[in-house]
Amino acid sequence: MELTVTTRKAEKKNDAKKLRREGMIPAIIYSEGKSGVTVGVSAVEFKKVLDRITPGALPAIVFTLMIEGKKIKAIVKGIQYHVTSYQVIHLDFIELHEKTKVTLNVPIVCQNVVDCAGVKLGGVLRQVVRHLKVRCLPKDIPTQFDVDVKDLELHEKLMLYDVPLPDTVEPRMSLDTVAVAIGKR
Known part of the structure; x- marks a missing residue:
């Protein structure tokens, strides 16, 4: 832009x-x-x-x-x-400099929320982490990370290590954190 x-x-x-x-x-x-x-x-x-x-x-x-x-x-x-x-x-x-890595927050976007099995059973999707802190070269900056939640059932969760990361991007926060959870109302 x-x-x-x-x-x-x-x-x-x-x-x-x-x-x-x-x-x-x-x-x-x-x-x-x-x-x-x-x-x-x-x-x-x-x-x-x-x-x-x-x-x-x-x-x-x-x-x-x-x-x-x-x-x-x-x-x-x-x-x-x-x-x-x-x-x-x-x-x-x-x-940004071509050969210097930069640390930034990239949004995590949930895909297929309407089709989520746990939501269809009356559950509520809670996105615990909305951004993932990563480090990469400017040419490799992702605009967002997509997470498919279609197959999540009630009381199931996705961890940050389940978020698909390209090889050119290194995470700068603990991946042992809940990213998305399906809970009861």
Whole structure:
């Protein structure tokens, strides 16, 4: 996904407030070994991006940031929302480098929930873990991990080690954790 960003000077807190009044989101692009670059992202453009992606998928989306004629690949590492309006008020991006591995959270998506045997018997599907922390090269970043729950019966569970992982992705959390469980109402 492409986003156009503009450089900005961040000298005072009022600068960020002024930027927000102009319809921009203050952001910082962090890069290994460099100080962060302060930028502004169009609030309207970023809202369109959020509307297009699946809830929870933002940490695994690779953005192409257009900044002063250059293209930078980056992921969102942090996002701040306004307390009452829930509008995005700040973003933190991490620049991706081709040969440097990155650690990120990738969403776990349950497939065939409607056809789940345990749900048909009156059970409730509980997704205990919604993201799996992994480490990989930028070219190998998965958008999501699909877990088929069709054959789960009442009182059965899927563990994180049951989530199919590509060989290019290494988990960064314990796989002995319940990911999905079917329980009674």
